[in-house]
Amino acid sequence: NAGVMQNPRHLVRRRGQEARLRCSPMKGHSHVYWYRQLPEEGLKFMVYLQKENIIDESGMPKERFSAEFPKEGPSILRIQQVVRGDSAAYFCASSYIDRPGGDYGYTFGSGTRLTVV
Amino acid sequence: RKEVEQDPGPFNVPEGATVAFNCTYSNSASQSFFWYRQDCRKEPKLLMSVYSSGNEDGRFTAQLNRASQYISLLIRDSKLSDSATYLCVVIPNQGGKLIFGQGTELSVKP
Numbered sequence: 001n002a003g004v005m006q007n008p009r010h011l012v013r014r015r016g017q018e019a020r021l022r023c024s025p026m027k028g029h030s031h032v033y034w035y036r037q038l039p040e041e042g043l044k045f046m047v048y049l050q051k052e053n054i055i056d057e058s059g060m061p062k063e064r065f066s067a068e069f070p071k072e073g074p075s076i077l078r079i080q081q082v083v084r085g086d087s088a089a090y091f092c093a094s095s096y097i098d099r100p101g102g103d104y105g106y107t108f109g110s111g112t113r114l115t116v117v
Numbered sequence: 118r119k120e121v122e123q124d125p126g127p128f129n130v131p132e133g134a135t136v137a138f139n140c141t142y143s144n145s146a147s148q149s150f151f152w153y154r155q156d157c158r159k160e161p162k163l164l165m166s167v168y169s170s171g172n173e174d175g176r177f178t179a180q181l182n183r184a185s186q187y188i189s190l191l192i193r194d195s196k197l198s199d200s201a202t203y204l205c206v207v208i209p210n211q212g213g214k215l216i217f218g219q220g221t222e223l224s225v226k227p
Contacts, residue, residue, distance in 0.1 A: 033214060042204065042219040043161065056213050091160055093215075106215070108160040 002026075004094050004109035005074075012115045019079040019086070021112045025094030029107075031055075032075040034067060037089040037111075049075060082116045089113050118143050123205050123218035131226055134195045138221050140188040140205030149208040150181055152190045154201045155220065161204055164190075195225045 005024040013019050025032050034046040048056040049069035060067070064082075069075040079086055095106040123140045130136050142150075150167040165172065167179040167188055178191040188205055205218035 031213075035215075035217075037158065043215075043217040045214040045216065048213045059214070089158060106163070108162070110160050 004029075004092055004107050006090075006092050006109035006112050008112060009110065010113045010115070012117060013082050014117055015083055016081050019082050019114055019116075021077040021079075021090050021092075021114070022074045023077070023092030023094075023109055024074040025092075026096075026107055029094035029096045031095045032069050033093045033095075034075075034077050035091045035093065037091065039088070043091065046077070079114075082114075084116050087114055087116045119219075120144060120209075120216045121205055121207050121218040123203075123221050126202075126220075126222035127224055128221065129224045129226060130195055132195055132197060134225075135191065135193045136195055136223060137192075138190045138203050138205070138223075140190075140218055142186050142188070142205075142207045142216075144207070144209050145183075145186060147186075147207045147209055150188050151206040151215075152177075152179055152188075153204040153206050153217075155204055156201045158202075161206075161217075164203070192223075195223075197225050197227065199223060200225045 004026055007022050030051055032049045035043045036046055037043045045059040047060050047067045052071050064080045066078045089111045091111045092109045121142050128136055152164040153161040154164045155161045165174050165179050167181045169181050171180045176193045180189045202220040202222045204220045207216045
C-alpha cells in the first residue's frame, strides 16, 4: 500500500504561470482533501472532494484556484496565474469514509512545495 | 477569534522534563479531537485521538474538557526525538475537514 502519493514534491513556477498539483489517494479511499500551509503558518483546509464531486470548497480562494477528482486518475489542484503569495506547501489527504480522522484512515501525502519566482 | 487556538511557542525544555500543551476551540458542536505532530514542515502525522474520558499512550496523555472547550497534551520524560511542532486538530460538526491550530513548537535539549 503506497499511501497517499503527491507529485511533484517541489514545483517552481514564474508569476503568471499555471501550477498543477496531483494527488493519488490510498487504495480504497474515495475522499480527498487539500490543505495549504503558508510559511510560518498552520495548515488551512481548502477543499474536500469525492469522485467527480466537490463536497466542500469553503476554504478555496475565490479566484484562480480549482480542484477536481475525476472518475479515473488522481485529484488535481490547479492554480492559474500564480503569484508570489501562492508559495506554500500543499498537502493532500485521503480517507475511506465521510467522517475522517485518525481513527478512519485519514492519511496525508508528503506534500508539494510550490515556489513562485 | 480563531477556530482552534494553541499556546504560543516555542517551548525549550531539557531531556526528561514534563511539558504540557493547551488548546481551545470555538465550535461547541465539534465532535472529534486529535493531536498531530509535524516535523520540519513535513506532512502532519497523527499522534493520538482525544476523548472525554482522557487517554494515555506511553509518555503521552491527552485530555478533553467539553464544557470549557479545552484540549491538552502532556508529555512526560521528554526525549530529544519529541522535538517537533504539535498541532491541535478539531473536526467540526459538519464533518469532512480538519481544523488545525497554528501549532506549538517543542525543542528538547540534551
